[in-house]
Amino acid sequence: MTTINLFDTTLRDGTQGEGISLTAEDKLKIALKLDALGVHYIEGGNPGSNSKDIEFFRRARELNLSAKLTAFGSTRRKNSVCEQDANLRHLIESGARAATLVGKTWDFHVHTALQTTLEENLAMIGESLAFVKRHGMEAIFDAEHFFDGYKANPEYAVAALLKAKEAGADWIVLCDTNGGTLPNEIGEIVSEVALKVQANIGIHAHNDSELAVANTLAAVAAGAKQVQGTINGYGERCGNANLVSILPNLQLKMGYECVSAEQLAMLTSVARYVGEIANVHLPVNQPYVGNAAFAHKGGIHVSAILKDSKTYEHIAPELVGNKQRVLVSELAGQSNIVSKAQELGLDLGANANSRVVIDRIKELEHQGYQFEGADASLELLLRDASGDTVEMFAVESFKIMCEKSTAGMLSEAIVRIRVEDRLVYTVAEGNGPVNALDNALRKALVQFYPGIADIHLSDYKVRVLDEKDATAAKVRVLIESSNFKDTWSTVGVSSNVIEASWEALVDSIRYALLGMARSELSPDASTDSVGLVNH
Known part of the structure; x- marks a missing residue:
């Protein structure tokens, strides 16, 4: 079974999302959760950019992580040497086992953003990666804006990748930095690049077109062996590829090996834990881990899942640590009430009694009540109907x-x-x-x-x-x-x-x-x- 490497950048790219700010302590807590989940790489941040990241890398040395702690930086400055580049020195001094270097592969960016020559940019890529390798670190090259660059000038984009490979890069990661590439384009380009470069290929997708997860899976199908993303899809602008969706899709749908079954069952708790630490509310309808991911409201749906949950659930929720929920509302059928009562250990008696409860709930919801977010009120209503309550005041x-x-x-x-x-x-x-x-x-x-x-x-x-x-x-x-x-x-x-x-x-x-x-x-x-x- 093919193994796909999981590269988590929640602590670096994820913190670039609007409204997300993590302390060094927060990052250490999340790193431990990610390690327990079984990700292979944890990108901790840029050790040369701020004191918070410097503290994180210093303290992370004591965590004894199984995952490879990775430091992020960029290729050397133009018209300079690596030994005098402060950014590269901080990478070496971070204590991380691996370094991710981002470099330009789109000629437009080389001319406009870097304002240098195409040849100098290739030298920057090669010399920087070689410098990291000489210092004993695993080298990962993030080919920034690669898909846009490949579509504009495929010869130069590939030349940049070949320069990284020549310098000893262990991974060459193709980045859809602007998030505008479609899945069919991703699949075609990754397939072509895999043949031309003959290296370990990774994918780093952004979600500006709501396609980051789809693009990541398309890249894997085309030959990528590493996927980069963040927990809950946090990241700049519209976010990064959501590892919380990517992981079960790879393992449960596509047959790849990523983590153990026990680790996969931690997915929901990890997603919610990271959301709590980041102070970002987890969307109720987030696939796999959301509170409503396996919630059933329509009476026909509930009647069917009581016979066999596969009728309306694409996987068993326990595989990702979630659980099935039956909602009760004005759309509820008798099956909803029976299921909820059974969950509470209640016996509503004859079918006519459950019909009375349904009619009562529908009337209350018509008046403005809503029980989906008020489980305790719903339980009291059902217990009152079954005679299971005692008036205590x-x-x-x-x-x-x-x-x-x-x-x-x-x-x-x-x-x-x-x-x-x-x-x-x-x-x-x-x-x-x-x-x-x-x-x-x-x-x-x-x-x-x-x-x-x-x-x-x-x-x-x-x-x-x-x-x-x-x-x-x-x-x-x-x-x-x-x-x-x-x-x-x-x-x-x-x-x-x-x-x-x-x-x-x-x-x-x-x-x-x-x-x-x-x-x-x-x-x-x-x-x-x-x-x-x-x-």
Whole structure:
């Protein structure tokens, strides 16, 4: 089985994406994850460009990576010598096992960007790669703008590659730097170059035409043995080729060997981890690893996957560490409800009962509710329908008071609830009416359920459902709550934002208390945490 080398440049090219900034510590954490995933090369950055990358390479020496740590730089400056080039010296001093040198292969760039002769550019390529090899480093030549250069002047573009090969380059990587080449062009050109150059060929594609993954796979089919890309496709402009899609496509679809099956099963967790570190939200519909990648909503789809998941899933989600999800909405059929109830260990009884639940959900969604992003509210609805819930408190009333003074805006909430036969009346302040209500409700309940103290609101979203009604419009509120272990979401809808927020807030607390009950906790039990189903 042919092995395809994975070259990850998240820590270098990926950080050139808008809004992405990684500290040296961030880069070290990601490097360890990439190494565990099994990538063969980790390009850490340019050790001559900034102090952050210098620190990264210094500290990375202690990581004992299995992957080859790679330093990035460019060919020597025009009309100079390698020994006096600071950029090349930093590469040698970085401690990296391999060096990637980018050089021009498009005659237009040589004349316009470098403003030098074609002959001098060839000398820059050859001398720089030879310099790196003399210092014991593996040499990778990134042929910048190669496909544009090949289409404009194929003789010169190939001459640049032959000069790199002559200098001892271990890999010659063809770059679609502007991201404008089509897959059929990539396949044809890589095939031609492989015959003319007879070297280890790699591919480095950008996503400006939404084709970086397709172009990468086309290059591999034409003979490339190394693929360069980034986790989640991060990178300059529209991004780089997404290794998270490339890896399973190569291994599961095209039959190449890249990583072990156990490492491939880490793909989803690695993609989400890198997204968290980079502070970039992972698209819900990202192939293979997105939260919706194996989510099923239409009733016909769900009915089929319950018989055999291959009916609507191109692979088993577990192969890449993801999981199947069944969504419940106004498009749901009876199969959706049955599947979701089974997942929760619930028995809805007769078919007529599940039909009642479906009709109820459809009516609520018509009113503006949405349960796809509020699993906890959906679970409460299903448990109520199956008789699996116990009312652990009842709300008698609540009142909100807001006062603007020279000291600022003050919100105060008064909540009256009943727990069994006891009436509890509490007052709490907050930095807004919702926060005040949250504080008052938890203050009332914590004396009965101490684990409530560990719960906090982690996110709060409001969406106006009918903008033409202006300030009288109905709104949907989504609340995300967390404790030390779990996160869950609830929903409320009303033309009054406070009432919608209160509804979502009460559902959040009910869900938490339900977790306590399932953990066989009772009022007055001594505990510091809430046991919840992981959502």
